[in-house]
Amino acid sequence: MSASERTVATEGTTAAPATSHTITLTINGAKKQVEVAPWTTLLDLLRESLHLTGAKKGCDHGQCGACTVLVDGKRVNSCLTLAIVKDGAEVTTIEGLSAGDALHPLQQAFIDHDAFQCGYCTPGQICSAEGLIREKRAKTADDVRELMSGNLCRCGAYSNIVAAIEEVMGACTRERDGRGNGQGRHAVGGGRGEER
Amino acid sequence: MRGEATRIGDGINRVDGRAKVTGQAKYAAEFEAEGLLHGWVVSSGVAKGKIATLDTSAALAVEGVVHVLTHENRPRLAWFDKSYRDEDAPAGSPFRPLYDDAIVYSGQPVALVVATTLEIARHAASLVRVTYKTEEHETDLAARREKARKARPGKGGYEPPPKPRGNADEALAKAAVKVDAAYESPAEHHNPMEMHATTVVHEPDGALTIYDKTQGVTNTQTYVSNVFGLKPDQVRVISPFVGGAFGSGLRPQYQVFLAVMAAQVLKRSVRVTLTRQQMFTFGYRPATWQRVALGATAEGKLEAVVHEAIGETSRFEDYVEVVVNWSGLLYQCDNARYDYKVAELDVYTPLDMRAPGAVLGLYALESAMDELSYALHMDPLALRLANYTERDQNTDKPFSSKELRACYAQGAARFGWEKRLPTPRAMREGNKLVGWGMATGIWEAMQQKAAARAVLSIDGKLVVGSGTSDIGTGTYTAMTQIAASILGLPIADVTFKLGDTTLPPAPLQGGSWTVASVGTAVKAVCEAVREQVFKLAKKMKGSPLAQASLDEVIFAGGEVRLARDPAQAVSIAAAMRAGEAFTLEEETSTLPQLQEQAKYTRATHSAVFVEVKVDEDLGKVEVTRVVSAIAGGRIVSAKTARSQILGAVVWGIGMALEEETLMDHDLGRFMNHNLAEYHVPVNADVRDIEVIFVPEEDEVVNPLGAKGLGEIGIVGVAAAIANAVFHATGKRVRDLPITLDKLL
Numbered sequence: 001m002s003a004s005e006r007t008v009a010t011e012g013t014t015a016a017p018a019t020s021h022t023i024t025l026t027i028n029g030a031k032k033q034v035e036v037a038p039w040t041t042l043l044d045l046l047r048e049s050l051h052l053t054g055a056k057k058g059c060d061h062g063q064c065g066a067c068t069v070l071v072d073g074k075r076v077n078s079c080l081t082l083a084i085v086k087d088g089a090e091v092t093t094i095e096g097l098s099a100g101d102a103l104h105p106l107q108q109a110f111i112d113h114d115a116f117q118c119g120y121c122t123p124g125q126i127c128s129a130e131g132l133i134r135e136k137r138a139k140t141a142d143d144v145r146e147l148m149s150g151n152l153c154r155c156g157a158y159s160n161i162v163a164a165i166e167e168v169m170g171a172c173t174r175e176r177d178g179r180g181n182g183q184g185r186h187a188v189g190g191g192r193g194e195e196r
Numbered sequence: 197m198r199g200e201a202t203r204i205g206d207g208i209n210r211v212d213g214r215a216k217v218t219g220q221a222k223y224a225a226e227f228e229a230e231g232l233l234h235g236w237v238v239s240s241g242v243a244k245g246k247i248a249t250l251d252t253s254a255a256l257a258v259e260g261v262v263h264v265l266t267h268e269n270r271p272r273l274a275w276f277d278k279s280y281r282d283e284d285a286p287a288g289s290p291f292r293p294l295y296d297d298a299i300v301y302s303g304q305p306v307a308l309v310v311a312t313t314l315e316i317a318r319h320a321a322s323l324v325r326v327t328y329k330t331e332e333h334e335t336d337l338a339a340r341r342e343k344a345r346k347a348r349p350g351k352g353g354y355e356p357p358p359k360p361r362g363n364a365d366e367a368l369a370k371a372a373v374k375v376d377a378a379y380e381s382p383a384e385h386h387n388p389m390e391m392h393a394t395t396v397v398h399e400p401d402g403a404l405t406i407y408d409k410t411q412g413v414t415n416t417q418t419y420v421s422n423v424f425g426l427k428p429d430q431v432r433v434i435s436p437f438v439g440g441a442f443g444s445g446l447r448p449q450y451q452v453f454l455a456v457m458a459a460q461v462l463k464r465s466v467r468v469t470l471t472r473q474q475m476f477t478f479g480y481r482p483a484t485w486q487r488v489a490l491g492a493t494a495e496g497k498l499e500a501v502v503h504e505a506i507g508e509t510s511r512f513e514d515y516v517e518v519v520v521n522w523s524g525l526l527y528q529c530d531n532a533r534y535d536y537k538v539a540e541l542d543v544y545t546p547l548d549m550r551a552p553g554a555v556l557g558l559y560a561l562e563s564a565m566d567e568l569s570y571a572l573h574m575d576p577l578a579l580r581l582a583n584y585t586e587r588d589q590n591t592d593k594p595f596s597s598k599e600l601r602a603c604y605a606q607g608a609a610r611f612g613w614e615k616r617l618p619t620p621r622a623m624r625e626g627n628k629l630v631g632w633g634m635a636t637g638i639w640e641a642m643q644q645k646a647a648a649r650a651v652l653s654i655d656g657k658l659v660v661g662s663g664t665s666d667i668g669t670g671t672y673t674a675m676t677q678i679a680a681s682i683l684g685l686p687i688a689d690v691t692f693k694l695g696d697t698t699l700p701p702a703p704l705q706g707g708s709w710t711v712a713s714v715g716t717a718v719k720a721v722c723e724a725v726r727e728q729v730f731k732l733a734k735k736m737k738g739s740p741l742a743q744a745s746l747d748e749v750i751f752a753g754g755e756v757r758l759a760r761d762p763a764q765a766v767s768i769a770a771a772m773r774a775g776e777a778f779t780l781e782e783e784t785s786t787l788p789q790l791q792e793q794a795k796y797t798r799a800t801h802s803a804v805f806v807e808v809k810v811d812e813d814l815g816k817v818e819v820t821r822v823v824s825a826i827a828g829g830r831i832v833s834a835k836t837a838r839s840q841i842l843g844a845v846v847w848g849i850g851m852a853l854e855e856e857t858l859m860d861h862d863l864g865r866f867m868n869h870n871l872a873e874y875h876v877p878v879n880a881d882v883r884d885i886e887v888i889f890v891p892e893e894d895e896v897v898n899p900l901g902a903k904g905l906g907e908i909g910i911v912g913v914a915a916a917i918a919n920a921v922f923h924a925t926g927k928r929v930r931d932l933p934i935t936l937d938k939l940l
Contacts, residue, residue: 039315048314053226054219056439058389059472063871066389094219103217111213114839118668119216120389120439126217142880149878152871154389154440155668156846157839158882 023087027052028096036083043067043078046093054094054123058152065151068124068131069093075131077150094123097130105171106130109164117155125151129165133172141166202680202752204900207834208687212437212672221437224409225393229465232395233262235458236317237451237470238307238324239477240299243864244333244542247297247306247326254323255309260316263462264324265308265454267294271461279422283415283704284446284548287350288513291544293450294457299328300511301544302865303477308454310466333542333864337483337508344506344537348514353642353707357520358590362531367500371491374500375567379488379560380931382856383508383866384481386549387876388667390439392478393469394452396459403430404459408452410435411445411665412704417697419448420456428697435695441667442847443548446706449478476869479547480857482507482515484556488523488564491531496574496582498529503561509538510545517553523561524590525797526638527583532590542864548706550847551907554639555914559851559932562635562915567928575618576634576919577608588797596796596896599827600636603803603890607634607825610886611805620926628809631924637802637912641829641894641903642709643793647700647785648717650679650725654772654779656754658685660722661693664702664714668843669906670836674711675718677833678900682722683729683768684751692718700783708800708904711832716898717786724782730756732775733766740764788898798897800908801827804848806916810924815936817921818883819849822913825888829903834889841887841909848913850877853933 020035027050036045043060046052046069055078058066062080069078070092098104106126109115116122128151138144144162153161215221240247252264273295274280280290293305307324311317334340349356368374390409397405404426410416413433421428438445455468470477484507491500503523509515516538524532569576581604587594608614616632617623623630648662660679666672675692679685693699702714730749733741733756741749741756741764750759756771758764772780807821822845831837854875858867868874887909894901914932921939922928929938 037315044314047226051228052219053222056223056390057225057469058391059871061472061870061872063472064389094217098218103214107214107217110217111209114210114213114835116210116213116216116668117670117836117839117843118389118438118440119212119221120223122216123219145880145882149880152389152876152878154387154442154876155839156843156877156882158846158877158879159842159885160839161879 021084023084025086026090028092038082038084040083041079042081042083042086045083046078052093052095056120056124058121065128066121066124068128068151070127070131073134075128094127097126105168106164109167113160113164115160115164116157121151121153125153125161132165133169138169202684202687204678204681204832205830205834206677208673208677210670210673210836211676211687223390223437223439224395224407224435225467225469227395227407229395229397231464233310233312233458233462233464233466234314234317235454235466235468236309236321237305237454237468237474238309238321239474240302240304240306241326242299242328242330243302243335245299245328245330247299248329249327250307251325252307254325255320258316258320258323260312261309261320262312263310263458265294265310265458265461266306267296270294270457274423274425282419282447283412284352286513286515286545287348291512293453301542302863303474305450305454308458308468310458310462335541335543335859335864336861337485337539337541340539340541341485341506344539347516347536347538349516350514351516354516355518355521357534357536358524360533361589364500364502364531364533367531368489368491368502371499372494373568373571374489374491375564375571376489377564377567377930379486379563381484381556381559382932383483384549384851384855385476385857385874386442386444387475387871387874388440388442388444391470391472391475392444392449392451393467394455395467396455397465398459398463404456406431406433406452406456408433408435409438409445410448411438411441411667411706413663413695413697414701415704416448416452420452423453424456424460433697435665438665438667442550443552443706444479445667446548446704447479472871473869476857476866478544481549482509482546484519486519486556486560488560490564490568492568492572496572496579498527498583499531501529501532503557504535505557506537506539508541508543508546510543511540513545514538515546517548519553519557521590522554522557522638525588526561526636528585528589529583550844551639551911554907554911555851558635558637558911559914562912563918563930566633566919566922577604577613580604580636591797593795593797596798597829597892597894598801599890599892600801600803603801603825603827606888606890607803607805607823610888611823613805620923625809627812629812629924631808631810631920631922633916633919633923634803634805635912635915635919637804637908639708639800639908639911641798641800641897642707642712643716643788643898644703644709644713645785645787646702646713646717647783648714648721649700649783650721650781652683652725652729652780654769656685656689656769658683658690659693660690660718661699662702662714662717663697663699664694664710665705666694667705669710669840670833671710671714673836674715674833678715678718679722682719682751683726685754708906708908711900711902712898712904715832715900715902717784719899720786721782721784724784725780726751728780729768729771732777733771736766736771736774739766741766793896796896800903802908802912804912804916806920808917808920808924810921810939815939817853817934819917820883822885823888824885824909825890826905826908827890827892828905828908829892829894829897830901831889832900832902837889837905838887840905842885844909845885845913846877846882847910849881849917851932852914852917856933
């Protein structure tokens, strides 16, 4: 058998499908106009077109949470989100969670508590934890476990993930109560926290 | 900044932590190349037969599709089986993707659609039309058990069952107390969070740079070179970060084959990422049937051990693992008999998965020991202690070290085992039945040949490299720590490089041997550098170390200091400047001390204590508390070591209660091939896990005294949970996973 008869005939002609649309997203604080096909997910847009590979693909079906990013301050599975329906939204990925060299408190807490091993689920875990803290729904470690259960960690770092989130949550609570030590800062790209 | 400690054994933060929490760590599918094409795999829909027709015209008509590779248009490939063999290949004929029209398992790749974008490739792949001439398939281990046969050895590290000793069947028949039961466990899939992916960069000179998800870059390099007839120096394999593997990356999987083939045919860079569904179309832990029969005196002394196992394998390779051998070395017993067979099915070849073999064998053995303890009206821990052995009777050798007694004692004390009420269903909290169970674990302590290179620069920065991998285990951190400790440098001044075939070769990352093997090479190469520095420091004009010998100095804070008077010191930089050495470089390869090691059985041990709470009405099992006491030799990096055990316990919870890849035997196809229906533990499934590292000295295993921790943490956990469930409910479930339907 020989190499293909039919090869490089049609390449390069479809970079922008005829059905593509221009949308505007504020990604990690920077406003961007991007061309997207109607079927392009936010995750594929981030990873394949914008090269923001911090958001991970672990299942492409909303079953693992590795693709979690913040859209208008809320945690979403970017693999289940069509980019086109988020026209005008603010998107924060792991790359935009911290400014400059200083790490976001969750990032530092994940390092300190060894809340990851292979690191593949980690950006999703951290974005999800940031979303969780903004939701203000979790009061106990059991709440954290339950409300972080959409983010799988096959390495099984769960107890360290809970410890890391509790540390930051505790700092946030202290800050709100006026007993803060400044460790609880968790502002993200101007997104809005959800009050409940 | 924290983490300046440089001693072996300290618990420092992961050195690659910052890269991982900021999204900067790059995995195989995240490397860019100019004009990169995307491949999408088309998988077979039947389990056995031949491809009758394969119509790619609709796919090729899609704008942006560049090519569709199939068995009909593939390029010439290697002819002999040996070209397709890899470092972890069992006996047989390795699977060859797109080789011919034969279908040997469901989900087998039958075509690769290559297009300019991911979405176009995915869409076009759905347009490839394949028809099959099907043949009868067999995928049910239970139905094929009678046809099981002796396994062909040939897989690295596999030891066939030892010869029987005494007469186990006769002793069993005569024993005062006996248990005899069959235990079953299903196929399980590794399911690392990162799906298998390869980015092949086609360099202008035709060479390939391959970013692969692998547990061994050299393994991929050799495989690709052999299969595609390339010189190894034309194939560079790079893998700096691996998003979990647990064994799935021990063999080159078909995505690397397909990506390379497409790159070769098209002379373009190509990426192939499998879907989560396709993660169920290669290796897995084999469905296994076991029988364990134990006979004992009325006082609980073991008189007979019989352990038989049958594991599934494919039609083309004999996947083998050590399932039964452990039963003859864990406890003192003069009569032991083993049997291990494989049954051929129309499936893909199984693959090593975290603690392969041991995790199954110990599930059955430690469940049987628990059953025996109830038959004897004896405490399960007391039964283990009554049969404790200081000698491996399989080989009639002592253990190089064995602190299992300390594991039992410390684990039991921390857990509060003495408060356990012996009778099942005796402990409860409201409508929850509380059960306490325990089990023993064992895994081999192995060392392989490995090489490392170290370069110390005059600015005090040390770069050490070895072609090993870090699948999340903490290789980067442990090796950095070893190197830093030997030259007395801050962690921040040491860089460890891995996952690149341009580095000195290392073995596959598996078998829990990475610290023992690569760590030993890193230690040796850094000691060689240390000696060079010391010589320069001695030679310096007016050196306070002129009369000192190497064992009289310490390396700390970037200086060489006289141990008895640390004020007498020479800085490394000054010594190198005086010696006009801008860099000092060493490369070393280390081998295990085979002669000395052969005198001993070398193993890690564990004792696992588990509390479960079972909802009496719903049968829902929660693992509320686990204490895992580990005797793993010297701990090199305390924080990552603890995480290894924590994670492995979580794996044990999955194995005991959740994980099962279900086959539809009519279709010969896995049904729950996704993460919604293949259940792995989630955060809410995991409560308190406590890890104890029992001090253990061992000068035989390797110069570091480290035994390896990747596997030991999972071994025994499923049995401990099953035993706790029995204690809670009085129900003995002998087929995993213990789902609630089995408790109602």
